[in-house]
Amino acid sequence: MxxxxxxxxxxxxxxxxxxxxxxxxxxxxxxxxxxxxxxxxxxxxxxxxxxxxxxxxxxxxxxxxxxxxxxxxxxxxxxxxxxxxxxxxxxxxxxxxxxxxxxxxxxxxxxTPGTALEDEILSGDQKSNNYIAAITGGRKQFAFAYMDVSTGEFRITELSTTELLEDEIKRLQPRELVTDGTIAVGPDALSTVKKISAISKFDFELDTAAERLGRHFGAASLDGFGLGEMPEGVRAGGALLHYIKQTHKSELSHVTKCAPYFTADYLMLDSSTRRNLEITESLRPGAKDATLLDLLDRTKTSMGGRLLKSWLLYPLKDITAINARLDAIAELMLDRRSIYSIHLLLEGVYDLERLTSKVSAGIASPKDIIALKETLIKCPAIKDALKPFTASILKQIAGGIDCCAEAIDLIEKALAEPPPPSIRDGGVIKAGYNAALDELRDIGYGGKDWIARLEAGERKRTGINSLKVAYNRVFGYYIEITRANLLNVPQEYVRKQTLANAERFVTPALKDWEEKILSAEEKSKALESALFSTVLTALAGFSARMQATAQSLAALDAITSLTAVSHNFAYVRPIVDASSALVIEGGRHPVVEANLRGAGAMGFVSNSLALDSTLNQIIVLTGPNMAGKSTYLRQNALIVLMAQIGCFVPAEKAVIGAVDRIFTRVGASDDLSKGQSTFMVEMTETANILNNATPKSLVILDEIGRGTSTYDGLSIAWAVVEYLHDSAPVRARTLFATHYHELTDLALTKERVKNYNMAVTEKTGKVTFLRKVVHGGSSRSYGIQVARLAGLPSQVIERAKELLKNLESGELNEAGMPAITSRGAATNALESAKPLTAEDPLRKRLRAVDVNGLTPVQALMELNKLKELLGE
Ligand SMILES: Nc1ncnc2c1ncn2[C@@H]1O[C@H](COP(=O)(O)OP(=O)(O)O)[C@@H](O)[C@H]1O
Ligand SMILES: [Mg+2]
Known part of the structure; x- marks a missing residue:
């Protein structure tokens, strides 16, 4: 200052x-x-x-x-x-x-950025939540509490490490973070945080926080919420609730519950896996239709969209819960007409979740209330449409939808339609709702009638036909007379203003009426606003019922969205069980397939997978660049993920032994924002996988070791696979793609390692990708052929072939090479350069020549023979 x-x-x-x-x-x-x-x-x-x-x-x-x-x-x-x-x-x-x-x-x-309720501030992506979170930490536990004030969602969890805490922040992407200023989280966890609000340590004290939470929910003990054993969580939650109340200066009556959750209940995806699999965000910012969410989100309402997104961020692990969603989709799939009619009905549904919050907070506009009514009016038909279904989730949804008939009734009686944009303009309350208001309005209208009569009368009396009665904000009502008629102005007119062409007058009678009209207008607006407030208060009484309805409608929207996509792309119901199997027949990458659709080309080539922890634990997938390795890896991870959100999957058949975590190490994307080299990022992620994978995990390793020199990379990759195979507690199901064909040797000694490769055909030095995964390892990289496809100048290609030839023969002949190098790289070298091996007929013949026993002519003839052998 x-x-x-x-x-x-x-x-x-x-x-x-x-x-x-x-x-x-x-x-x-x-x-x-x-x-x-x-x-x-x-x-x-x-x-x-x-x-x-x-x-x-x-x-x-x-x-x-x-x-x-x-x-x-x-x-x-x-x-x-x-x-x-x-x-x-x-x-x-x-x-x-x-x-x-x-x-x-x-x-x-x-x-504040994280506590907004108003459309003006929330506008933007309505299908995303606007979260604020509080974090706190003791020596062993960290806590994370978050709320979306616009929907009333309030949840708390405890986490054992800062990494998990950071991961939770990255997953929910709060706009604002409340802290006591003591715990530090890394900068990349804060990338979406617009504001960090440090508040007093006192607000985080356990007694204070517990007391505030208890008072808010009217509960003597927090055990009922399952918070009894979560002291850190209570500290964060109490501080968060207090901070938000302070900013809103209100009681937040729409926040009616606080639900603890445990990340271990969900299929865990760390932030790099979420990014690599492009679940809710694309690797290329701004790309359209690139994420799984883009594909699956056919929701008709913002609240349905938000729920679906949270399903994708928190896939399930519980087999019963997963199957409950699958049951619902399976049943809906059989009745396409119902899906269609439900979709139609949902189109007319507004964001009931946020509308309810606005009503409770007393900031709903007349337009909001009409939207609320139009939504509630749809409810009976939606309940009807759900009647034939027996799946437990669908029954639960139908049971949760409450039409709140009394609320509809109240709105219809009280509010005028269409609603004015703002309460300030008046005209919000319907005629006939309130007698006092009707009377005030009559005076207002009557007054305007009187003005019209006055104008007519004065024209007659003065004989001035152009005489006008008008109104402006400075003088109120006045009589305007053009300059030419000034002679005929009556005595009692009082001059107020002179214009270029006219003069303006008032009369005592006019001013009397003006007073009456204006005060009636003012009074009626004040009364309208008071009446509107009482309507809001009455509607706030329905907020718990409306919230439950909103949640049911959101769930219905999300389920029908998954059903629509499943139907559209001919997905099948996966079998999700507690086994260690991962058997997928005819699997496809959902996003690539959708984007190839209608492209006219060959379309997506399906591929199968058979993985388990006993015989086929690790698949080493080799093949040249561009063959489709990464796509195959991701498609299998996505199929698992889709199955565990309870969606059908892009395959002909799928058996998914439920997975506890998906780990990925994909691509060699430079993470410059972190200031780390590619290789360092890669190794950090790999370390995370090796330290945290369990027998229930799915591990996706795509070209690890690429960020360093060939031999370093190969050795690391080799050792990582060995570890995953041999280290008894881990034994995670693993898909490992590499263009180091040398890694296929692993299968010789490691029994649960299986080799597959991406089929390619080659004709006259040109490769064609078949996109088919087949048994066995590939023995070549085809790097130069791929480079040719990419349009490298032929001079460069030829020189590269030459160099390759030298290198590969070098690998074979030189002593001290690592044993893991190729079994036959040189024999497989390029067809244009027949390698000079010991078995070569040319060499054989050359070696047999006795130089001392030849005449010059014989020598010339021998030379000619040798050239013939060379094929020239
Ligand atoms: N099964 C498939 N069917 C059709 N196109 C595919 C298939 N798999 C991959 N592709 C396409 O091939 C290209 C290369 O795939 P990618 O997985 O990146 O190869 P790699 O990881 O082996 O270099 C991508 O453009 C991808 O869309
Ligand atoms: Mg790749």
Whole structure:
């Protein structure tokens, strides 16, 4: 604050401002003065720049910079600041201006990136949640509590390491993080966090936090929520709830429960696996239709979209729960007409989850209430459409949908349709709902009638046909007479204003009526707003029922979305069990397949997989670059993931022994943002896999060791496979793709390692990819052929062949080469260069020549023979 102004020189309002700024020092203060929010000092400098507002000064000496925004647009301006990561404290006048003493002002709401409820701030991706999270940590446990204020979702978990904590942050991507300033998380966990709000340690104290949670939920003990044994969780949750209440200055009555959760209940995917498999975010930012979510999300409502996304972020492990979703999809699949009619009905459903929150918070607009009603009106038909189904989830959904008929009734009786955009404009309440309001409106309308009659009467009396009665904000109602007719103006007219062509007058009678009309209008608007508030309060009484309905509709939307995709792409129901099998017949990559659809080319080639922990634990997949190895690896991981969210899968048949974690080490993407080399990232991820994989895990290793020199890379890759195979507690099912064909030798000594390769055909030095996975190892890399396909100049290709020849023969002949190098690389070298091996007829003949016993002519003839042998 650059307020180097002596206190005595400040006006009382500025002193009040400084006090409020002091109490909210980390927020920009929107200080209400009449029809504007004014912003002062450093805030004004920041805001004028950020929003492009004119900077003025409050005082004559120009020591107090100032800018302002009209009050009715305040939220829109605040939203832009909040999206940039600022907090805005809205400070309103609470006593009318013009009375005795200074106008009182209080902060009525602090808007922050993570606590928004308003569309203006949430706008953007409605199918994503807007989370705020609190983190805390003791010596052994960390806790993570998060809330979406716009939906009322509030959950708490405890985690044993900072890595797991960081992973949870990355998974939910909160906009704002609340801490006590003591635990540090890595910068990449904070990439989506717009604001870190450090609050007092006191708010994180166990007693304080437990007491606040208990009071909010009206529960004497937190055991009922399952929080009894989660002290760290309670600390984080209590602090979070308190912080949000402080910003909202409200009771958050729509937050009705707090559910603990445990990451171990879900199929774990660390953040690099989520990224590598492109589950909710594409590896290439901005790419369209690149993620599994893009493919699976056919939801019709934002709340359904949000739920589906959370299913993808938290796939299940519990076989019963997975099968419950599969049962529902299976049943819906049989009745396509029902899916269609449910989809149609859902199209008319609005975001009931957020609407309910807005009603509870008292900030719903008339338009929101009409949307709420239109949604509730759809409910009976949706319940009807679900009647024929018997799957437990579908029955549960039908049971959870509550039409809240009394709420519909109230809205229909009270609110006018279509709704005006804002309550300020009036016209919100329906005629006939409230007698006092009807009367005030009659006066208003009657007054306008009277004005029309007055105009007609005065025209007749004065004989001035152009006489006009009109209204403006400065003079109110007036009579306007053109200059040419001024002679005929009656005595009692009082002149108010002179224009170029006309003069404006008022009369006492006109002013009397004006008073009546305007005060009736004002009173009726005030009454409307009071009535609207009571409607909101009455509707808030339904919030628990509406929330349950919202959750059911969201689940229905998500399930029908999965059904629609399953049907559209002919997916099958997977068998999900507790075995260690991973048997997939005719599997496809769901996203690549969808994108190839209609492309006219050969389409997607399906491939099978047979993996288990007893005989076929590790598959080493070889094949040249571009053959389809990475696609195959990912498709199998995605099929497992899809099965475990309870969706049908792109295959002809699939048996999935439920997986506890999917690990991936895919591609050689440089992670420059982390400032680590490719190789370091690769090794860190590999270490994570080896340290954490279990017999229930699925491990996907794609070209590990690529980030370093060939022999280093090969050796590391080799040792990693050995470890996964031999280290008894691990034995994770593993898919290992490599273009080091040397790794196929592993299968010679490791019984559960099986070799497969991507089939290619080669004709006259040109390779064709068949995209088919076949038994056995490939013995060659085809690197140069692939380089030719890529269009490298033929000169380069030829030179590369030459070099390759030298290198490969070198590998064979030189002593001290690692035993793992190829069994026959040289014999398989390029067809254009017949290698000079011991068996070569040319060599044989050459060796047999007795140089001393030849005449010159014989020597010439022999030379000719040798050239013939060479094929020239
Ligand atoms: N089964 C398949 N059917 C059709 N196209 C495929 C198939 N597998 C891979 N492709 C396509 O082949 C290209 C290379 O695949 P990729 O998996 O990256 O190969 P690799 O990892 O062996 O270098 C990709 O463009 C991919 O879309
Ligand atoms: Mg690859």
């Amino acid at each position: 650059n307020a180097n102004i002596p206190d005595a020189a400040l006006t009382p309002a500025m002193r009040q401002y400084l006090q409020i700024k002091h109490e909210n020092s980390d927020s920009i203060i929107f200080f209400r003065m009449g029809d504007f929010y004014e912003i002062f000092f450093d805030d004004a400098l920041l805001v004028s720049k950020a929003l492009g507002l004119t900077l003025t000064a409050r005082d004559r000496e120009k020591k107090i910079p100032m800018c302002g925004v009209p009050f009715h647009a305040g939220l829109a301006y605040a939203a832009r600041l909040v999206k940039d990561g600022h907090k805005v404290a809205i400070c309103e006048q609470t006593t009318p201006a013009g009375g005795k003493g200074i106008v009182e002002r209080v902060v009525t709401r602090v808007i």
